[in-house]
Each structure stands twice: as structure tokens, then as C-alpha cells.
Amino acid sequence: MRSINRRRVLKGITTAGAIGLAGCQSGNSGENANGASSGTVQITLRERDDPMAAYEPGFNEAHEDIEVTASIQPPEEKYRSLISEINAGKAPEVVGLDVIYLPRFVQLGALSDLGSLSENLGHDDYFDPLTPDFTTWNDTVHALPFWIDCSVYLYNKAHFEEAGLDPESPPATFQEFIDASKAIRDNTDYTPLSLNLAGSNSLGLELFFFMPHVWAGGGKLFNEDMTECLIDEQPAVDAVNFFKTMVEEDLCTDPTSNDTWTLQSFMNQETSMAYSAGFISHIQEESPDVWDNMATAMFPKPEGGTQSSFLGGNSVVIPKGVTENEEKFSAAKEFVRWSQSEDGMRTTVEDIGYLPPRQSGLETEFVEENGHLYDAFTRAMEQGHAPPMHPKTIEMQDPLNNALARALLGEQEVEAALSEAKSKIDTILQS
Amino acid sequence: MSEIQDRVRGTLPVDRSRLDWRPYVYLLPAFVMIAIFLAYPLVDTFLLSFQEVVTLGGETRWVGLDNYVAVVTDPLFWVAAKNTLIFSVGMIVVPLVLGLGLAMAINRGIEGRSFLRSLIFVPVVVPIVVAGIVFSWLLSPNGLVNWLLTTVGIIEEPARFLNSVNLSLPSVMLMVVWKRTGYYMVILLAGLQGLPDDVYEAAKIMGKSRWAMFRHITLPLLKPAILITLVLGIIDTVRAFAHVYVMTGGGPSNSSEILSTHFYQVAFGYFNFGKGAAYGFILFGMSLVFSVIAIKLSGGTEI
Numbered sequence A: 001m002r003s004i005n006r007r008r009v010l011k012g013i014t015t016a017g018a019i020g021l022a023g024c025q026s027g028n029s030g031e032n033a034n035g036a037s038s039g040t041v042q043i044t045l046r047e048r049d050d051p052m053a054a055y056e057p058g059f060n061e062a063h064e065d066i067e068v069t070a071s072i073q074p075p076e077e078k079y080r081s082l083i084s085e086i087n088a089g090k091a092p093e094v095v096g097l098d099v100i101y102l103p104r105f106v107q108l109g110a111l112s113d114l115g116s117l118s119e120n121l122g123h124d125d126y127f128d129p130l131t132p133d134f135t136t137w138n139d140t141v142h143a144l145p146f147w148i149d150c151s152v153y154l155y156n157k158a159h160f161e162e163a164g165l166d167p168e169s170p171p172a173t174f175q176e177f178i179d180a181s182k183a184i185r186d187n188t189d190y191t192p193l194s195l196n197l198a199g200s201n202s203l204g205l206e207l208f209f210f211m212p213h214v215w216a217g218g219g220k221l222f223n224e225d226m227t228e229c230l231i232d233e234q235p236a237v238d239a240v241n242f243f244k245t246m247v248e249e250d251l252c253t254d255p256t257s258n259d260t261w262t263l264q265s266f267m268n269q270e271t272s273m274a275y276s277a278g279f280i281s282h283i284q285e286e287s288p289d290v291w292d293n294m295a296t297a298m299f300p301k302p303e304g305g306t307q308s309s310f311l312g313g314n315s316v317v318i319p320k321g322v323t324e325n326e327e328k329f330s331a332a333k334e335f336v337r338w339s340q341s342e343d344g345m346r347t348t349v350e351d352i353g354y355l356p357p358r359q360s361g362l363e364t365e366f367v368e369e370n371g372h373l374y375d376a377f378t379r380a381m382e383q384g385h386a387p388p389m390h391p392k393t394i395e396m397q398d399p400l401n402n403a404l405a406r407a408l409l410g411e412q413e414v415e416a417a418l419s420e421a422k423s424k425i426d427t428i429l430q431s
Numbered sequence B: 001m002s003e004i005q006d007r008v009r010g011t012l013p014v015d016r017s018r019l020d021w022r023p024y025v026y027l028l029p030a031f032v033m034i035a036i037f038l039a040y041p042l043v044d045t046f047l048l049s050f051q052e053v054v055t056l057g058g059e060t061r062w063v064g065l066d067n068y069v070a071v072v073t074d075p076l077f078w079v080a081a082k083n084t085l086i087f088s089v090g091m092i093v094v095p096l097v098l099g100l101g102l103a104m105a106i107n108r109g110i111e112g113r114s115f116l117r118s119l120i121f122v123p124v125v126v127p128i129v130v131a132g133i134v135f136s137w138l139l140s141p142n143g144l145v146n147w148l149l150t151t152v153g154i155i156e157e158p159a160r161f162l163n164s165v166n167l168s169l170p171s172v173m174l175m176v177v178w179k180r181t182g183y184y185m186v187i188l189l190a191g192l193q194g195l196p197d198d199v200y201e202a203a204k205i206m207g208k209s210r211w212a213m214f215r216h217i218t219l220p221l222l223k224p225a226i227l228i229t230l231v232l233g234i235i236d237t238v239r240a241f242a243h244v245y246v247m248t249g250g251g252p253s254n255s256s257e258i259l260s261t262h263f264y265q266v267a268f269g270y271f272n273f274g275k276g277a278a279y280g281f282i283l284f285g286m287s288l289v290f291s292v293i294a295i296k297l298s299g300g301t302e303i
Helices: A006-024 A050-062 A075-087 A101-106 A116-121 A157-162 A172-188 A205-216 A234-247 A261-268 A282-286 A288-292 A321-322 A324-339 A342-352 A367-368 A371-383 A391-409 A412-431 B002-009 B023-049 B068-071 B073-109 B113-127 B127-140 B146-152 B168-193 B197-205 B210-223 B222-241 B242-247 B258-271 B273-297
Strands: A043-048 A064-072 A094-098 A142-149 A153-157 A191-194 A273-276 A294-297 A311-317 B049-051 B060-062
Touching: A043 A050, A043 A075, A043 A324, A050 A064, A050 A324, A050 A342, A064 A324, A064 A367, A075 B258, A094 A101, A094 A324, A101 A311, A116 A142, A116 A324, A142 A324, A142 A342, A142 A371, A153 A157, A153 A261, A153 A371, A157 A172, A172 A191, A172 A234, A172 A273, A191 A261, A191 A282, A205 A234, A234 A261, A234 A391, A234 A412, A234 B113, A234 B242, A261 A273, A261 A282, A282 A288, A288 A294, A294 A371, A311 A324, A321 A324, A324 A342, A342 A367, A367 A371, A367 B273, A391 A412, B023 B273, B049 B068, B068 B273, B073 B168, B073 B222, B113 B168, B127 B146, B127 B242, B168 B222, B168 B242, B197 B210, B210 B222, B222 B258, B222 B273, B242 B258, B258 B273
Parallel strands: A043 A064, A043 A094, A191 A273
Antiparallel strands: A094 A311, A142 A311, A153 A273, A153 A294, B049 B060
8 A cells, every 4th residue: 555645735725725825815906806906995796596696797898997796695594694793893894684583683783873874875766665664763774775676566467368357457446356257267267366465474465465355454563663563454454354364265276375575476387367576577487477467456455445565675784794894884885875776676677677766766658668567666666565574573573474374274263363463573673 | 661650640730821722723713614604694693583673784673583483373383383393203213113124134143234234325325315216206196106006006196295285294204214214224233233242142141032131132232322322313304404395385375384394384484584593593592402302311321
């Protein structure tokens, strides 16, 4: 057996280590891995979905002295690692933070004050619910609205015609919606609605899809002081009863399913309608036939109510530790400024497929050309509600999700399920 | 030669000036790694369990036992504890009984035992996430199980195995039994193959029945192997996470929530770091206590 020369092995390990470390080297000096020249400030944008990587070329094309790199991580991993990074003082310079998480991160003292930046920008055409809800906590501006998502429903106009319905007049009330669904069920082979409200793997959808029906009837999740939950009141009971009818009459897919991807069956033309987020541009490529026959509408409302939508999405924030490096902090603020500009909003709408924070972001040629899709989105942005801004909103999703599951599965009466949810949420609010 | 024997017995006085440091130097990297990656996080998390994180990377506040009180007064903790107890039947009892039966059958030298042993062991090497996804497909309303049951006429409508308050946990347990039976079988088979033949021959001569031999010879002699499976089963039950997380997410309505999935939600879903740390130590304590109880009850300490 050939003996091993220790000196040679050590030399090999040292060389390999040096090469490895050289590969890890980063910084502002000289030519970097992306070919950016010396003097370029490099910052990182942390986001959650692949399409958001489009902010990287969008921003970099407009800036010579700053280079942003998009770091994409799925939501759960993203927040776990973000907390570790902030804890260690190594946070990315810019973060797209889900508005549901915003109050908790503010409470943990993790975000910089963007008050002066917001003031300097001076934009006055933000959609109403977004400011202050997406930005301000305890009178301090910690974020600016970045890309907005809203909940609407999609419908297939060809299916509507087949069922004898007017494709230009989508149902707008609970009763109209049930009647239209019955027409589809009775006159076609399609399942009327693709829906997921309360699957155990779809925490968040109870707010995104269910709450607009409560808001439409004048209901709320909390009182003004956020000291008491109001989810057991009549508007919420009416909303659950609407969905219960849809389930009992066999008018929708299982809303408690663990399969959270409601759009797939709509894109496969198995269903005629689908509760959806605002991110729909991918349908054009994946199901061109559906895209050509597709329209959007706001969620139905109870008689006498006002149609509503859930306005979610991400706010753009700068983690607190970034302020210690003046150069990086300035570059991060420049990214935030750009994200609110016409150029940044164009990237959000056209390249990524979400909605802009300001009204001028929807006053473009692209939106005009796709008016049949954007009309409902524009109305949703005007009439929608932001999620309740409370650090424990994340915890409160669970009792509501469970209550909906129990009521829709017939395990518990609607009133009793909502009363139990109220009691649990009250306990969380008071803890 | 005798000097070496004396050294082994440790009778020679140690000459400090000739103490060989090399073994300690060789062990040092391992100790450093253990200190950095095991001891430090353990101590840090233990301290965190008595604190509340006020700001990230900065202020913390000592809260004494508040985090532990918050965990045990959380009604969901007890729901999850009850579910974990039920879940342990799928993690320990059923696969242990099945594994023992299969191990005995294979040990008796049935036809094609090598093939059978490999076949039963295959689920063990399937990653838990993959197994969870496959079983989710099988048990879905359009899945194979529902198709079979409706075709044969046992049920009229497809059952909601995974989103039924009553069926979600048993559905996960089904996958767990499939996955763990082979694991226990291999451990118990190794134990069975080490049992002396002469004891059985003596019992046969004495005219003992098969049941008597199983009851009075096999089980007592197999106790160390059974104990290993029990202790591993208890630890794995408390640690079990992906089984439930992938198939049901703990729902519907927390009907399949077990301690580890609830712990994950508290620590990493709600960002309650102090309470999460306390929860982690409660789980650690539970696996320790139950393992010691299992060892004591079985009357043996040799694993």
C-alpha cells in the first residue's frame, strides 16, 4: 500500500482552503463576480418568490453605482433565516416583508425608521388602506408598500355562456353567486368553484379569502382598540353560511383540502371559477386558452353590503443593523425610493405580475390594454381592506382557520365554531 | 509482556513527565466541534427558555418560569400531548408487534426470506417527506385507497382521510406503521438470531408448547432488543415532525397536531423564541423521563 505523505496532504488541504476562501471573497474592491466595477455598492434584496428576482435587472439597469442581488427564499425559510441574520447583524440590506409579519418585526425592533425617506418622496397617491397600515406602527414609518396582492375571483367566460349565464355580468351578491354556481353545476360538466379556505396547510387563506366576505357585510375581525375579537358577529356568520351552502350544494371543491393550489383545476378547465390572488400573469403562458376566456371580478357580498378584497403583499423594509453602514444604508434607501417610482412599479406590474402601491402605477398603457383583468383589481385596491395590524395576527389565523374547517366539515354549528374562535383569539389578544 | 499487562491493568504509576498528549490533541477537534455545535446551543437555548426576547440581536428580559407556565397552560399543548400519545401507538406499539411477528417468521426460515426481509425494509430507506407525499396521494379523495374502497363497495362516497377530524391522525399513523415496521423487524431479527438454540431444544424435550417457549424464552431473552426499539420509539415519537407536517399540517382543526408540530409553530411560526425554547426543553425532558421509565419498567438497564 502506498504510504501517504502527511506534508503533501497538509499542503493540499491548505491550497484547497485558500481556493475556497478566495471563492467566498466579496467586497467592493476590484472586479466582482458579476463583473461590476470597483466603487459599486452591492446590496441584497430578500424576497420570497422567483418572479421577484425581476427587481434585480430592473433596478440594476437604472443604476450604475449600486448593484442589487435578489436572494429568493420560500416564506417559512425566509423568515427563519432573516431572524437569525438580523440577530447576527448580517441581515440583507432590503427585505420584502409580508404585511402580516410587519407588526411582529417592528415589535422586535428589527426595522429601520423610514419616516424621513417617506416624507422626502412626497407621494400622495397611495391607495388608501396601504398607508398607514402597510407602513406605520406607533406613529413611526417602518416600511413602504412594495408589491400588493389582492383577492378576487376569476371566471371562465366560455363556461358562463355554456351555463346560460351572462359573462359580462359576474355574480356580485351571495345569492347571485350561489345561483350562478347552480347553473354551472346543472348545465355543464364543470365544478363551479375552485376554493380553499381552511386547509391545515393553507394558513392565511382564511384571512385572504374569507375576511373580504365579512368586511363586505360591515363586519370586522377586531374592535378599534384591538382588545376584542368580533368574529362571532352576524356578518361573519352570514359569510360562513354562504360558504357552507356552497359546500352542501356541491358547488365547490373541498375548501378544507390540504391542496392549497386552487388555480390548477381552473387552469385545467375542471372548474369555472376560482378564488385567486392577484398574481395571474403566469396563466397566459401555462393555459393560453383559459387566459383568452378569462375575466376577474370582486368577491360577492351580502345584500346591501359593499364588495371587498384582502390587500396583502409585501412592504419594503430596511433591517435595523444596516444603518451602521452609511454607504449600504444609502444604497438600500435608493432601492426603496426606486420601488415607489414609476419605473419600479412598472417592474412590479409588468415583469412580476403584482399590483403597485400607488394609483399612478395602474395608469399605464399595459394596464389599459388588459382592462378586462385590471378593472376588478383596481376596484379591489380601492375598496379592499388591509389585514389587522397586530403583532399576534399570525397566531390568530389558527383559531379562525380551525373554526372554518369545523363549520364547513359539519363538525360544529357555525355560531358555535365562530364563538370558539372569538374566545381563543380574545385569549391571544389579552395574553 | 508483563509490563504491557500491568499497563492494561493500570497498576504502574503514571510518569507525568512522559505523559503522552497526542490522544488529547487528536480528540481536541471533536471536543471543539461538540462544544460549538452541541453544548453552546444547548446552554444558550436553556438560558433563553427563562427569557423574553425584547429586540432581535439586543435586549432580552428574564421572566423566570413564565415561558414554561405559558407552554403548559396553553390548551393546545394538551391537545397535542393527547394526540402524541395516540400517535405513539403508530410509532411504537403496532410496528413493534408487527415487526416482532415478521422477525420471528423470517427467523424460522420461511421461503424467500432474504427477499422478504429486503422488501419489508424498503420503507425504512424511503425519505419521510417522500413517504408522506405518496401517502397523501394514496389517501386523497381521488386516490387509490378511495378508488379501491368505492369500487369494492365498502363506501359510497370517497372518504376525506386527511381532512377529517376523526381520520387525519389514524391516516398519518398508517404511513408511520408502514415505515417503521421494517426498522423494528431488523433490530428484533438481529436479537432473535443471537438467541441460543440449546434453550429451545431443552424446552422441546420438556414438551413445552410454542406459546410457552415464546412467553418464557423468546420474550425474556429478547428484552434488550425490545428495549432498544422502545427507547428509540419514544425518542422518535417526541421528535416526530415531518410525518404530520407533510400529510396534514396538524389539521384539520388541530385534530392531528402533535407536540413537535405545535412546538415548531410556537417557535418558528409565531416567533415566540422564549416560549419555543421552553417547549423544546419540555420535549427533551419528556423523552428523557419516558425512556428512563421504559428502562425501569422492563427491569433492565443493558441496552
